[in-house]
Amino acid sequence: MNNSSLPADEQIHSHVSSPQQLISIFVALLGLTALTVSASTWPVGRFDVWIALGIAGVKAFLVAAYFMHLRYDKPTNSLLLLFSVGVVVLFLGVTLADVHQSEPQVQAAGLPQIPASEAAP
Amino acid sequence: MIAEASSATQAPSRFRAHHFETAEQQYAASKLGMWLFLVTEVLFFGGLFVAYAVFRTLHPEVFMNSAQLLDTRLGAINTVILLFSSLTMAWAVRCSQLGQQRGLVICLSLTIFAAIVFLGIKGVEYSHKWHEGHLWASQYSSGDAASVGGFDRAGTFFSIYFAMTGLHAIHIVAGIAAIGWVLMRSLRGDFGPNYFTPVDTVGLYWHLVDLVWIFLFPLLYLIG
Numbered sequence: 001m002n003n004s005s006l007p008a009d010e011q012i013h014s015h016v017s018s019p020q021q022l023i024s025i026f027v028a029l030l031g032l033t034a035l036t037v038s039a040s041t042w043p044v045g046r047f048d049v050w051i052a053l054g055i056a057g058v059k060a061f062l063v064a065a066y067f068m069h070l071r072y073d074k075p076t077n078s079l080l081l082l083f084s085v086g087v088v089v090l091f092l093g094v095t096l097a098d099v100h101q102s103e104p105q106v107q108a109a110g111l112p113q114i115p116a117s118e119a120a121p
Numbered sequence: 122m123i124a125e126a127s128s129a130t131q132a133p134s135r136f137r138a139h140h141f142e143t144a145e146q147q148y149a150a151s152k153l154g155m156w157l158f159l160v161t162e163v164l165f166f167g168g169l170f171v172a173y174a175v176f177r178t179l180h181p182e183v184f185m186n187s188a189q190l191l192d193t194r195l196g197a198i199n200t201v202i203l204l205f206s207s208l209t210m211a212w213a214v215r216c217s218q219l220g221q222q223r224g225l226v227i228c229l230s231l232t233i234f235a236a237i238v239f240l241g242i243k244g245v246e247y248s249h250k251w252h253e254g255h256l257w258a259s260q261y262s263s264g265d266a267a268s269v270g271g272f273d274r275a276g277t278f279f280s281i282y283f284a285m286t287g288l289h290a291i292h293i294v295a296g297i298a299a300i301g302w303v304l305m306r307s308l309r310g311d312f313g314p315n316y317f318t319p320v321d322t323v324g325l326y327w328h329l330v331d332l333v334w335i336f337l338f339p340l341l342y343l344i345g
Binding site: 006008009010011012013014016017019022023025026029030033036037039040048049052053055056059060063064066067068069073074076077080081083084085087088091092095096099100103 | 134137142143144145148149152153156157159160163164167168170171174175177178179193197200201204205207208210211212214215218219314315316317321324325328329331332335336338339340343344
C-alpha cells in the first residue's frame, strides 16, 4: 500500500488481492474438488491416479500463484518452491525405478521382501 | 517523525529492525525465510509421498480395497473446509495490507474456527477407525477382512494413512497456534499497511498445509 505521508523506506509495496480474485479462485478450487470426486468414478483404469494428480496439480498452482501471491512476488520464492517439488519428483522417480528393477531379483533370491500381494486369495 | 501519525495505518512500523535498510527489505527477507522453511516442509512430506508410491505400485489392489474403508464424504467436506480457511487466510492478509483491523480479526477467527472443525471431523474419522480396528500395520484387525478380498496387507495402507494424515493434523494444530498468535497481535493493533509480515508468512504456512491436503485427499480417499 502506498502511504504518501511516510518516508519511502518505511513503506511496503505489495500486491493486494481483490475480493473478486480471491472469491473466483475459491470457487475454481471448489469446482475442481467436485471434478476430482466425480473423476474417481470414471472407468479409466490405471490412468485414474494421473487424472487425480493432474487436477490436484491445477489446484496447487491456483493456491500457490494467487493465495500465496507467487505470481506477484519476486521470482526467487517461486524458484524455491519449484526446486523443492523437483527434488521430490527426482526422489520419487529414482526410488520407484529402483524398487521395480530390484523387486524380481529380491523375490527370486528369497531374501526378506515386501510380501507379494499375489499371495492374497 | 510524522506528527499526525495516530493509527497503525499511518505510523511507521514499530517493528522495523535497525539492521534492515528499508521496511520493504525486512519484509522480503522474512518472506524468503518462510519460503525456505516451506521447502523443508515439502521435502518432509515428500518422503511420505514416496513411501505411498512404492507401496501403491507394489500392491495396487490393497490400496484400492482399503481406500473403500475411508469415508469419501467426510474427506470431501474437510477439503472444502480447508479451502475455505485458505480463502479467509488470504483475505486476512488483504485486510492487514489495507489496515482493516476489524476485517483482519474476523478473517483470522474464521480461519481458526475452520481449522478446529477440520480437526473435529478428523477426530470422528479416527475414532471410527479405532472402533472398527482399521489400524496401522499389525494392529489392523477387522471382521470384514474376509468379506472383501485383498485385505492381507490393509495394515500397510493404514500405516501410510495414519502417518500422512497424522503428520498433516499436527501441522493443523501448529497452524492454529500460529494463527492464534497473529490474532492476538492483531487485536493489539500491531498490523497495518507498513507492517503485516507475520500475517503474510503465517498465511504462507497455512496455504502449504492446504496444499498438502489437496494431494492427500484424492490419493487416499478417491482410489478405485
